[in-house]
Amino acid sequence: MAARPLPIDALPAGALVSPTELAGRWPRTLASGLPALDGLLGGGFPEGRITELRGERGGRTTLAFRVAAGLSREGRLVAVVDGPDAFDARAAEAVGVDLRRLLWVRPPPPRAAGAADALVRSGLFALVLLDLPRAPLPAPADWVRLARLAETHRTALVTIGAPPGRGPGFCATVALSLRHARTHWLGRGPGRLLAGFSAQVELVHDKRGRPPGAVRLHFRAPEPFPEAPREDSPDVHGHGRKGPPERPWERADGRCGGGLGPGPLRGSEAGGLP
Amino acid sequence: MRGAPRLGCAFIPGLSLQALLRERPDLDPAAPIGVYPAEEPSARARLSAVNRAAAALGLHAGLGLPRARAIGPGAVLAPCTPAARELLFARARAAAETVAPAVEPGPAGVLYADLSDVRSLYGGEHGAAAALQAALRRAGIEGWIGVAGSRIAARAAARHGRGIEEVPEGQDRTFLAPLPLALLDASEEVRATWVRWGLATVGDFALLPRDGVGARLGPEGVRLHRIAGGEEVEPWQPGRPAEDVVESVELEWGVAQVEPLLFALRAPLDRLLARLSTSGLACGGMSFGFTLDPRGLWSREVEVAAPTREVRPLLGLVRWALTKEPPPAPVTGIRVAMAAARAPSAQLRLFGLPEAPPELLGTTLARIEALAGPGRSGAPVLSDTHFPGDESARLSRFAPPPPPDAGERVAPRGRTAAFRLFRPPRPVEVLVARGRPAALQGASLRGRVIDCAGPWTVAAAQVERAARALDCYDVALADGGTYRLVFDRLAGRWQVEGEYD
Numbered sequence: 001m002a003a004r005p006l007p008i009d010a011l012p013a014g015a016l017v018s019p020t021e022l023a024g025r026w027p028r029t030l031a032s033g034l035p036a037l038d039g040l041l042g043g044g045f046p047e048g049r050i051t052e053l054r055g056e057r058g059g060r061t062t063l064a065f066r067v068a069a070g071l072s073r074e075g076r077l078v079a080v081v082d083g084p085d086a087f088d089a090r091a092a093e094a095v096g097v098d099l100r101r102l103l104w105v106r107p108p109p110p111r112a113a114g115a116a117d118a119l120v121r122s123g124l125f126a127l128v129l130l131d132l133p134r135a136p137l138p139a140p141a142d143w144v145r146l147a148r149l150a151e152t153h154r155t156a157l158v159t160i161g162a163p164p165g166r167g168p169g170f171c172a173t174v175a176l177s178l179r180h181a182r183t184h185w186l187g188r189g190p191g192r193l194l195a196g197f198s199a200q201v202e203l204v205h206d207k208r209g210r211p212p213g214a215v216r217l218h219f220r221a222p223e224p225f226p227e228a229p230r231e232d233s234p235d236v237h238g239h240g241r242k243g244p245p246e247r248p249w250e251r252a253d254g255r256c257g258g259g260l261g262p263g264p265l266r267g268s269e270a271g272g273l274p
Numbered sequence: 275m276r277g278a279p280r281l282g283c284a285f286i287p288g289l290s291l292q293a294l295l296r297e298r299p300d301l302d303p304a305a306p307i308g309v310y311p312a313e314e315p316s317a318r319a320r321l322s323a324v325n326r327a328a329a330a331l332g333l334h335a336g337l338g339l340p341r342a343r344a345i346g347p348g349a350v351l352a353p354c355t356p357a358a359r360e361l362l363f364a365r366a367r368a369a370a371e372t373v374a375p376a377v378e379p380g381p382a383g384v385l386y387a388d389l390s391d392v393r394s395l396y397g398g399e400h401g402a403a404a405a406l407q408a409a410l411r412r413a414g415i416e417g418w419i420g421v422a423g424s425r426i427a428a429r430a431a432a433r434h435g436r437g438i439e440e441v442p443e444g445q446d447r448t449f450l451a452p453l454p455l456a457l458l459d460a461s462e463e464v465r466a467t468w469v470r471w472g473l474a475t476v477g478d479f480a481l482l483p484r485d486g487v488g489a490r491l492g493p494e495g496v497r498l499h500r501i502a503g504g505e506e507v508e509p510w511q512p513g514r515p516a517e518d519v520v521e522s523v524e525l526e527w528g529v530a531q532v533e534p535l536l537f538a539l540r541a542p543l544d545r546l547l548a549r550l551s552t553s554g555l556a557c558g559g560m561s562f563g564f565t566l567d568p569r570g571l572w573s574r575e576v577e578v579a580a581p582t583r584e585v586r587p588l589l590g591l592v593r594w595a596l597t598k599e600p601p602p603a604p605v606t607g608i609r610v611a612m613a614a615a616r617a618p619s620a621q622l623r624l625f626g627l628p629e630a631p632p633e634l635l636g637t638t639l640a641r642i643e644a645l646a647g648p649g650r651s652g653a654p655v656l657s658d659t660h661f662p663g664d665e666s667a668r669l670s671r672f673a674p675p676p677p678p679d680a681g682e683r684v685a686p687r688g689r690t691a692a693f694r695l696f697r698p699p700r701p702v703e704v705l706v707a708r709g710r711p712a713a714l715q716g717a718s719l720r721g722r723v724i725d726c727a728g729p730w731t732v733a734a735a736q737v738e739r740a741a742r743a744l745d746c747y748d749v750a751l752a753d754g755g756t757y758r759l760v761f762d763r764l765a766g767r768w769q770v771e772g773e774y775d
Contacts, residue, residue, distance in 0.1 A: 034689075056755075059692075062692040074678075075676075075677025076677070085695075086694040086772070088694060089654035089656055090656060090667060092692065093656065094692075096690075099655070100674055101653075102653060103642075103653065104651065104653065115645050115646055119638070122635075122641075123634075124631075124635060180756075183724075183725065183756050194756065196689070197691065219691035220691060222690050
C-alpha cells in the first residue's frame with residue numbers, strides 16, 4: 001500500500017515546528033554532577049521548569065546546592081528564597097556555590113512565594129531555590145503562575161520542603177522523592193566520626209517522558225572546621241585563632257586520629273560506601 | 275579653541291511668588307497676590323513679591339503686611355515656605371543642567387551656566403540662551419536670561435533685559451558703567467564712603483585708580499573695583515549635579531494611617547524619579563520629614579539596596595518603614611528628599627555570558643527588599659569564625675562580579691553534604707549516659723540517639739564578646755535524621771544547631 005503524502009497545506013497554522021524551534025522548546029538540563037542521578041534524569045534538572053524535591057531529609061538541600069554550584073561557577077546568578085530561614089552559607093560554599101553570585105532572600109513566610117515570583121519574573125537568575133516555609137504554602141494558582149514564569153524566563157525553579165500534596169504537584173516537570181537511607185560513621189568508640197549518609201532518590205514523575213526509577217546516592221559530611229576567610233578577626237583562641245586552622249584529628253601521616261572531626265572518607269567518591 | 279568664557283545667567287523673577295503659585299494651584303494668577311516669607315511672624319512680615327494686579331493696587335515688595343492689607347484689602351496675601359522656594363530653585367537648576375552641564379547656583383533666584391562649550395550646539399549664544407529659557411519654561415518656571423563674560427554683567431543683563439539680553443564680548447565694562455552702584459554687593463561702610471565721594475554709577479567707581487581705591491577701601495574696595503571693571507574675581511564653581519532632589523506635600527488634614535500616607539507620597543516620588551531620570555540618575559536612598567499635628571517634626575531614613583527608577587519598590591520600602599515605626603502623631607505635611615545615585619552601567623562583552631543589566635538588577639533587588647524587608651536580602655559573606663550557627667555568615671550588598679570569559683558548565687566535584695540551620699537553635703534536654711548523649715527531648719525534636727560522634731570543642735575568648743565554649747556532637751536519631759547537637763559549657767544548656775540534608 002502506497003503511503004499517502006502529508007497534507008502540509010491542510011495543517012493548521014503552527015502545527016509544523018522546525019527542528020531548531022523544537023530543540024528550543026525542549027528544556028535543557030542542568031547537571032548535578034552525580035552521574036547516577038543525572039542518568040536517571042536524562043542529563044539533569046530541567047531548565048525553565050519546576051523541579052520538586054520531596055521528602056523531609058535525604059539530601060534535598062545538597063542536590064539543590066549542587067545545581068546552584070555548577071551555575072554559579074559558570075558565571076550565572078542563582079537565588080535562594082529561604083522561607084524557613086535555614087540557609088547555611090558555609091555549607092553552600094562547601095558544596096561549591098560561588099557565594100558572590102548567590103542572592104540570599106530571607107522573606108517573612110507569607111511572602112516567600114511572592115519573592116520567588118519577583119526573582120523568576122526578573123529573568124536574571126538561572127536558578128531560584130524556593131525553600132518553602134511550613135506555612136503558609138503557595139496556592140495552586142501560584143504554582144501555575146510560577147511554572148509559566150519559569151518557562152518564559154528560562155529559570156529553573158527548585159522547590160523543597162513542601163508537605164505531601166501541598167507542593168507544585170503536576171506543575172512540576174520533575175518530582176523527586178528523597179529518603180534518608182543510612183548514616184555512615186568512621187571508627188569506633190569515643191574517637192568515631194560522622195562520615196556521611198546515603199539517600200534513596202526516586203523519580204516520581206518526569207513530564208519529559210523519563211521512566212520512573214530510583215538511585216542510591218552517598219554524601220560525605222562536611223569538615224567541621226573548614227578554613228574560614230580571614231577578615232577583621234578578633235582575638236580568637238583555639239580553633240578560631242588567626243593562621244592556618246589547627247586540625248588535631250589529622251596526624252602527620254595523614255591518617256585520621258584523635259577524635260575531633262572527620263578524616264578522609266574512604267571509598268565514598270567511588271560510591272563504595274556500604 | 276574654547277575662546278573667551280561666556281556665562282549665561284538665569285534670573286527667576288518673583289521666586290517666592292512663582293513658588294507660591296506652584297504650591298497652591300487654587301490661586302488665580304490674574305488676581306492680586308502678594309507673598310511674604312512664612313518663616314517671619316505675620317505682624318512683622320514684609321511682602322517679598324507681588325504680581326502685576328497687586329502692583330496696580332499699589333502693593334510692592336518690602337511693604338509691611340498690615341499696611342499691605344490696608345492698601346489692598348482685596349489682595350490675597352499668602353505666606354511662602356522656604357521649602358517651596360528651595361524646591362522651585364532646585365527644579366530650575368535641574369532644568370538648566372539639561373542645557374549646560376556646568377551650572378553654578380548664585381544668590382536667591384539666580385543661576386549661572388557656562389555657555390562657552392555648548393553655544394555651538396544651539397547655533398550660537400542667543401540659541402543657547404533661548405534653550406535655557408525654554409528649559410525653564412518646560413519646568414513651569416519663568417526666567418530671564420542674560421549672557422556676558424562675567425557673572426555681574428550677566429546678572430545685570432538678565433535682570434534688566436526681562437527676556438534674553440546679550441552683552442557683546444569684551445563689552446562688560448561698558449555695559450556696567452551706567453548701572454547704579456547698588457548692583458555691587460558692598461558693605462554698609464563702603465556704601466557710605468561712595469555716598470561721601472559722590473559716586474552714583476558703576477562706571478564712576480570703575481574710573482577711579484585702583485591703587486587709590488585699595489589705599490582707602492582696603493581689599494574689599496579692590497575686589498569691587500575689579501568687578502566694576504567687568505573682571506571675574508571668584509573662581510568658577512559649577513559644582514556637581516544636585517545630590518538630592520526634594521519635594522514637599524502639604525496635607526489638608528492630619529493623616530495617621532500608613533496607606534493614605536503612601537497614597538499621598540506616590541505623586542512626589544513619581545516627580546522625584548522623573549527629575550533624577552532627566553539627569554541620568556536613579557534613587558539611591560530616601561529621607562522623609564513629616565510635619566506632625568499640631569506641631570513637631572519626625573524624620574525617617576529609608577535605604578535602597580540598589581539604585582532604581584521604579585516607584586513601586588520604593589513605595590514598598592516606605593510601607594515597611596512606616597509599618598514598623600509609624601509616625602507618632604497625625605501627619606500634615608511631608609518633605610521627601612531623594613539621594614541621587616548613578617545607575618551603574620554594564621560593560622558589553624564579546625565573549626562569555628552577558629552581565630546582568632544593572633538597572634534591572636537594581637530594580638529587582640529593590641523589589642525583593644520591599645517584599646522581604648530591609649536587610650533581609652543580599653549576598654552571604656562568611657565570617658571569620660568556627661562557631662557553628664547563625665553568626666557564621668552575614669548579608670552584604672549583592673553585587674555579582676562579571677561572568678568569566680570562558681562560560682562553560684562546571685559540575686561540582688566531591689560529594690559534600692549540605693547542612694540546614696535551625697534559626698534560632700532548638701533548645702533540648704539531653705540524657706547523658708557514660709559521657710555521651712543517649713536521648714534528647716525538645717519542643718519539636720525528640721528521640722533516642724542511635725549513634726553519635728564527638729565531642730569536639732570550639733572555645734573563644736574575644737575582646738568584644740563574651741567568652742564561649744561549645745562541645746559539638748553529630749547525632750543520629752531514631753527518626754532517621756542526623757543533627758548537630760551542641761552543649762554550651764558556660765551557659766550549661768543543650769541545643770540542636772541544625773540538620774544534615
